[in-house]
Amino acid sequence: RSFKLSYYNEYKSYLREFSMLRVVAAILAVTVVVLTQDEEPFRLPTLKGNAFMADPFANTEVIGTVWQPSSSAKGDGSKFDGKWAIESAPSSPEDLGLVVKDKAQHHAISAKLNSKVDFTDLHDKQKPLVVQYEVKYQDSMECGGSYLKLIAEGDSPFTHDSFNDKTVYSIMFGPDKCGLDSKIHFIINYKNPINGAVEEKHAKASSNFKEIFGDGKSHLITLILEADGTFEILVDNNSVNSGSILTDMTPTINPPAEIDDPDDKKPSDWDDQEKIPDPMATKPEDWDETAPKFITDPDATKPDDWLDDEPEYIADPESSKPEDWDDEEDGDWEAPQIANPKCEAGNCGVWEPPQIPNPEYKGKWAPPLIDNPNYSGVWAPRKIANPDFFEDKTPFASLMPIVAVGIEMWTMTKDIMFDNIIITDSKETAEEWAAESFNKKALKEKLASSGEGMIDQAVALATENPVMWVVYAAIVILPVVLIYFLCCRGGSTGAEVSASDVGEAKKTDKVTPDDEAEDEDMPGLEDEGEEEEQEEKAEDEKEEEPVPKRRTRKEN
Numbered sequence: 388r389s390f391k392l393s394y395y396n397e398y399k400s401y402l403r404e405f406s407m408l409r410v411v412a413a414i415l416a417v418t419v420v421v422l423t424q425d426e427e428p429f430r431l432p433t434l435k436g437n438a439f440m441a442d443p444f445a446n447t448e449v450i451g452t453v454w455q456p457s458s459s460a461k462g463d464g465s466k467f468d469g470k471w472a473i474e475s476a477p478s479s480p481e482d483l484g485l486v487v488k489d490k491a492q493h494h495a496i497s498a499k500l501n502s503k504v505d506f507t508d509l510h511d512k513q514k515p516l517v518v519q520y521e522v523k524y525q526d527s528m529e530c531g532g533s534y535l536k537l538i539a540e541g542d543s544p545f546t547h548d549s550f551n552d553k554t555v556y557s558i559m560f561g562p563d564k565c566g567l568d569s570k571i572h573f574i575i576n577y578k579n580p581i582n583g584a585v586e587e588k589h590a591k592a593s594s595n596f597k598e599i600f601g602d603g604k605s606h607l608i609t610l611i612l613e614a615d616g617t618f619e620i621l622v623d624n625n626s627v628n629s630g631s632i633l634t635d636m637t638p639t640i641n642p643p644a645e646i647d648d649p650d651d652k653k654p655s656d657w658d659d660q661e662k663i664p665d666p667m668a669t670k671p672e673d674w675d676e677t678a679p680k681f682i683t684d685p686d687a688t689k690p691d692d693w694l695d696d697e698p699e700y701i702a703d704p705e706s707s708k709p710e711d712w713d714d715e716e717d718g719d720w721e722a723p724q725i726a727n728p729k730c731e732a733g734n735c736g737v738w739e740p741p742q743i744p745n746p747e748y749k750g751k752w753a754p755p756l757i758d759n760p761n762y763s764g765v766w767a768p769r770k771i772a773n774p775d776f777f778e779d780k781t782p783f784a785s786l787m788p789i790v791a792v793g794i795e796m797w798t799m800t801k802d803i804m805f806d807n808i809i810i811t812d813s814k815e816t817a818e819e820w821a822a823e824s825f826n827k828k829a830l831k832e833k834l835a836s837s838g839e840g841m842i843d844q845a846v847a848l849a850t851e852n853p854v855m856w857v858v859y860a861a862i863v864i865l866p867v868v869l870i871y872f873l874c875c876r877g878g879s880t881g882a883e884v885s886a887s888d889v890g891e892a893k894k895t896d897k898v899t900p901d902d903e904a905e906d907e908d909m910p911g912l913e914d915e916g917e918e919e920e921q922e923e924k925a926e927d928e929k930e931e932e933p934v935p936k937r938r939t940r941k942e943n
Contacts, residue, residue: 416748471494476605496547514813515612517609517817525802531855534559551791558576597621615631641779660759702721765875807824
């Protein structure tokens with residue numbers, strides 16, 4: 388009986404441990420399935436809102452239909468000879484994009500919007516302008532642009548053939564790099580409402596984006612221009628610049644109220660020299676202007692190891708005249724010169740003592756400067772009212788309407804890919820567009836990157852699938868719980884049993900508290916024990932019954 392109880396107790400312990408292991412194994416299995424699941428089939432993003440343009444470059448026919456290369460020339464006469472193609476990156480064979488094919492060439496291509504961007508209408512509706520696209524430098528960027536030009540509505544309809552560097556744009560936006568100089572352009576072409584002149588307004592410099600030019604990955608470039616004039620530039624959904632077109636552009640949108648009078652001239656008697664030489668000063672009698680600035684060091688001596696007669700260069704002793712050398716045709720052969728190994732310390736040739744500063748040197752004498760008694764101050768022309776002054780408190784509404792988007796650039800790097808261009812009046816629409824395109828692409832590239840460690844890949848996966856955070860937490864916590872049960876709860880489950888009780892139980896089969904607790908968990912085993920006791924008692928009683936005596940004939 389004791390053996391059976393001990394065996395059953397061990398069985399229950401192993402069952403608990405096995406159940407815990409099964410839970411951990413199941414969670415690990417789920418993780419493995421998620422991490423190794425078949426790659427999701429490529430799907431083009433779907434537009435879920437209004438957009439002035441949304442192009443995922445679905446097929447190779449978009450060049451010649453939607454996008455048209457320019458047949459014009461730059462202002463300096465240079466032709467736009469650079470070729471364009473619709474291709475995929477090796478990492479995503481089904482995902483097409485617009486690719487710059489030639490280096491050291493001028494490129495120009497454009498596409499008309501589905502509808503005009505009217506900033507006055509957007510301002511009245513308090514809607515933003517969002518410009519977003521992907522760019523991928525498949526080769527590390529050396530020098531060139533990768534920005535978009537949002538082409539302004541002109542007096543005549545826009546044509547693709549005429550697009551060039553002189554075409555007026557409303558906004559220019561995107562990365563640019565040459566050598567160590569890199570930036571993300573945000574330039575507004577603002578039209579002066581007084582004189583009609585168009586002037587470029589540049590945003591301040593962006594920061595924390597320079598790695599995009601050399602990591603070989605796709606990057607999301609986003610401009611959000613709000614109706615109140617505030618703007619934000621994002622790279623891969625991270626803010627790299629923000630401000631207001633009213634206060635943070637150079638030059639400012641609104642001109643100064645006053646300007647310098649162009650007709651005001653400085654008077655002929657205006658003395659703007661603050662200091663003058665002292666007319667009363669005289670040169671001291673002991674001032675020697677002829678003393679040299681440096682003199683030979685009188686304390687210098689020639690080093691003991693100096694070799695006056697050793698030349699700095701000698702003929703190479705290991706060289707020999709080539710076998711095919713012809714003295715008559717090639718002239719006298721001379722061995723090439725090499726540095727003299729005896730002169731490695733620079734201790735050969737004619738020795739000359741070093742030069743030291745001359746303590747007697749004073750240089751050319753000049754009188755000291757004193758305050759000018761006739762100093763009139765710094766002259767500046769007088770201010771007059773600016774005839775072209777205006778105050779535009781809502782410059783967003785005044786921006787020139789946009790009718791097309793163009794890419795006009797020169798580059799020393801080929802295979803720059805543009806993809807998933809969207810121009811919309813909704814941040815949510817742009818975010819959903821990116822969620823179905825860039826976010827999936829960026830995750831795939833991150834997981835495939837050989838430079839990413841397992842932790843980086845796990846974080847990237849959890850960022851895309853938040854449920855993985857729960858899985859990771861379970862993987863960490865459950866082994867701790869399992870260890871606790873195995874190491875800290877492995878003793879008796881009932882009352883404590885002393886060593887003497889255990890010894891007595893082994894000799895007399897006395898019931899211990901553990902036996903009682905286990906009997907409660909094993910009712911079938913307890914019944915079996917009771918039946919065995921009853922059978923043994925019956926056999927003992929049978930043996931103790933007296934045997935009846937036989938009667939003899941005599942007794943009868």
